[in-house]
Amino acid sequence: GDSVTQMEGPVTLSEEAFLTINCTYTATGYPSLFWYVQYPGEGLQLLLKATKADDKGSNKGFEATYRKETTSFHLEKGSVQVSDSAVYFCALKRYSTLTFGKGTMLLVSP
Amino acid sequence: EAGVVQSPRYKIIEKKQPVAFWCNPISGHNTLYWYRQNLGQGPELLIRYENEEAVDDSQLPKDRFSAERLKGVDSTLKIQPAELGDSAVYLCASSPPRTVKETQYFGPGTRLLVL
DSSP states (O other), X not given: OOEEEEOOSOEXXXXXXXXXXXXXXXXXXXXXXXXXXXXXXXXXXXXXXXXXXXXXXXXXXXXXXXXXXXXXXXXEESSOOGGGOEEEEEEEEETTEEEEOOOEEEEEEO | OOOOEEEOSEEEEOTTOOEEEEEEOOTTOOEEEEEEEOTXXXXXXXXXXXXXXXXXXXXXXXXXXXXXXXXXXXXXXXXXXXXXXXXXXXXEEEEOSGGGTTOOEEOOOEEXXXX
């Protein structure tokens, strides 16, 4: 079945550091790929998405490129802020079902 | 625009007791989802509604879980009787009709603790 694997956290960075959170997936066909973010005490929010191979999703300085050859959708940001501290979930969607990874906690210190 | 509303936000019950969660989706969203999120895990789909119809309930433990979406708007998820392993966050999400189904909007969740 479909599955998503994310790097384990927590990822601990200083403010303005470069961020990479790895995500790989297993699925048949051509899923859409997503990154969701969950701030403490809040629901999941869509951060960015890509619907076909080589698409790049971007939002709020975050980027991820849909790489079909490596079945990956790594999340990157050039300079993180304290306010980026949250849990990040990679997900894929086939038909109407979202399959999530386990999430990666990001902690950014001043 | 109001987001997905869920209540209660927290619930503590003893095992074997019943419990119910309520969800009000974003206005105009005809698709509604219930997910369960165990500690340290990603959300897992329990049931999906298209209007009033449950179109995917393959992951819903039907011996103790039930759900309804009367009139195709609000929805209620019930557990009876609750077990210790049901402790989790129950998330409701909704998405608009037609071409934008990729974007699911999540509520804040109900955190359930079964003692």
